[in-house]
Amino acid sequence: xxxxxxxxxxxxxxxxxxxxxxxxxxxxxxxxxxxxxxxxxxxxxxxxxxxxxxxxxxxxxxxxxxxxxxxxxxxxxxxxxxxxxxxxxxxxxxxxxxxxxxxxxxxxxxxxxxxxxxxxxxxxxxxxxxxxxxxxxxxxxxxxxxxxxxxxxxxxxxxxxxxxxxxxxxxxxxxxxxxxxxxxxxxxxxxxxxxxxxxxxxxxxxxxxxxxxxxxxxxxxxxxxxxxxxxxxxxxxxxxxxxxxxxxxxxxxxxxxxxxxxxxxxxxxxxxxxxxxxxxxxxxxxxxxxxxxxxxxxxxxxxxxxxxxxxxxxxxxxxxxxxxxxxxxxxxxxxxxxxxxxx
Numbered sequence: 001x002x003x004x005x006x007x008x009x010x011x012x013x014x015x016x017x018x019x020x021x022x023x024x025x026x027x028x029x030x031x032x033x034x035x036x037x038x039x040x041x042x043x044x045x046x047x048x049x050x051x052x053x054x055x056x057x058x059x060x061x062x063x064x065x066x067x068x069x070x071x072x073x074x075x076x077x078x079x080x081x082x083x084x085x086x087x088x089x090x091x092x093x094x095x096x097x098x099x100x101x102x103x104x105x106x107x108x109x110x111x112x113x114x115x116x117x118x119x120x121x122x123x124x125x126x127x128x129x130x131x132x133x134x135x136x137x138x139x140x141x142x143x144x145x146x147x148x149x150x151x152x153x154x155x156x157x158x159x160x161x162x163x164x165x166x167x168x169x170x171x172x173x174x175x176x177x178x179x180x181x182x183x184x185x186x187x188x189x190x191x192x193x194x195x196x197x198x199x200x201x202x203x204x205x206x207x208x209x210x211x212x213x214x215x216x217x218x219x220x221x222x223x224x225x226x227x228x229x230x231x232x233x234x235x236x237x238x239x240x241x242x243x244x245x246x247x248x249x250x251x252x253x254x255x256x257x258x259x260x261x262x263x264x265x266x267x268x269x270x271x272x273x274x275x276x277x278x279x280x281x282x283x284x285x286x287x288x289x290x291x292x293x294x295x296x297x298x299x300x301x302x303x304x305x306x307x308x309x310x311x312x313x314x315x316x317x318x319x320x321x322x323x324x325x326x327x328x329x330x331x332x333x334x335x336x337x338x339x340x341x342x343x
Contacts, residue, residue: 019072019202019227024060032062035338040065047330049298049321051076052226056234056310057339064226075207075223076314079295082222083174085197085232087131087274089181089189091240091252092196098184102128102255102273109180110151118155121163129163130177131273132260136161139168139265141296143220148175149211167264167271171219174274175211178218189216200247201235203228220295229293229312233301236275236291237310257291257303267294298327307336 024032036055043050043065052070055063066072078085093099100108106125107114113122121136129135136159147153154176160168182189190208198206206228209221224232235241236257240248256273263271269292270277278290288305298315313327 019225019231021056021059021061024058024062028058028060031339031342032057032060034342036063039063039338043067043330047326049315049318049324049326050330051314051316052312053327053330054226054230054312055335056230058308059234062339066226072227073205073225075205075225076299077221077223077295077317078229078293078299078314079220079297079317080171081224081229081293081295081299081301082220083218083274084293084301085193085222086174086178086181086189086218087256087272088197088232088235088248089193090127090131090177090273091248091256092192093181093184094252095246095249096185098186099127099181102126102131106130106176106180109183110176113151113155116152116155119159121159122155124163126163127177127180128260128273130173130180131256133167133169133173133263133271133274134164134261135168135170135173135176136163136166137168137170137172140170140172141266143171143217146212148172148217148219149179149213149215151176151179154179167261169264169266174218176218179215181218182215189218197247198228200242200245201228201231203231226312226314229299229301229314230310233293233303233310233312236301237303237305237308258289267292297321298325300327300331302331304336307339309336309339311335 052066053064103126106127107123125135137157138160154172157172178189185192205225207223208216210216235247236253239250240246240253257275258272259270259277260272263269267276276292276294291303293301297317298321300313302311311331313331315321315327
């Protein structure tokens with residue numbers, strides 16, 4: 001699927017120190033110890049698809065576990081979690097004035113797509129349609145390196161609906177957005193992400209797969225340590241604010257992590273801007289929804305604002321792992337319940 005987009009000299013360096021969090025106050029640390037007692041053994045013996053789990057609660061590391069061969073610094077393929085990170089980069093481009101707004105026409109950034117013999121509807125495509133998966137193309141969860149960053153192949157696909165009228169989870173729409181963003185930013189996506197998103201968060205290790213035409217993919221291809229996934233979840237929870245600095249506009253993060261349409265498969269949940277959105281936790285004081293970045297096989301960033309909870313999970317990337325959904329079940333059914341039981 002292509003070489004990782006990391007400078008060779010940097011890739012040869014020893015892994016940097018892992019991301020870290022301040023120790024929890026003693027009462028909270030005791031609560032975490034009780035809530036997650038025995039979880040490591042359970043994951044090892046009963047949840048064999050799950051490769052790593054990082055749980056942040058109230059800004060502290062409550063629990064983490066890595067299967068043999070993995071560490072807190074290990075790069076792991078996040079699959080479609082890449083899409084949600086792409087949304088964060090779009091927010092940064094908006095804040096920097098590189099994009100005019102989510103209603104801007106995609107053709108403003110990629111005018112050559114109008115000369116490629118595509119359906120007339122490409123003229124009406126807006127960034128919001130790509131962000132909300134309502135571009136009008138059929139659902140497509142496949143990956144093909146020869147076409148995934150090929151602008152002609154992306155825009156000449158047959159439409160099934162008018163842009164903005166129907167949700168369809170489409171890798172091509174995210175890949176097209178990645179091309180438009182790179183053009184707007186005037187530099188490769190991985191370079192902007194490295195300097196303006198990852199570095200301020202303390203994320204020093206990542207790899208971003210490229211297509212056959214040399215562009216970073218938008219639908220998948222980003223590899224990160226599980227702790228870095230959790231840190232990105234913290235940023236979304238804080239609505240783009242990090243240590244007194246606005247890395248993203250709060251208004252855009254609220255849009256991205258709020259329902260923009262009814263969504264549909266593969267999660268059958270409402271959709272924001274490249275983030276999945278669920279109802280607020282039952283009985284929670286906060287009305288903010290649960291928000292998810294989801295990747296094939298069981299890769300997750302899970303944000304439960306009501307509980308001040310962020311979870312990152314990685315899993316085997318196989319059809320069997322996808323079908324068993326062990327990480328999702330662990331998060332949805334067991335994790336919050338464990339914290340609530342010892343509250």
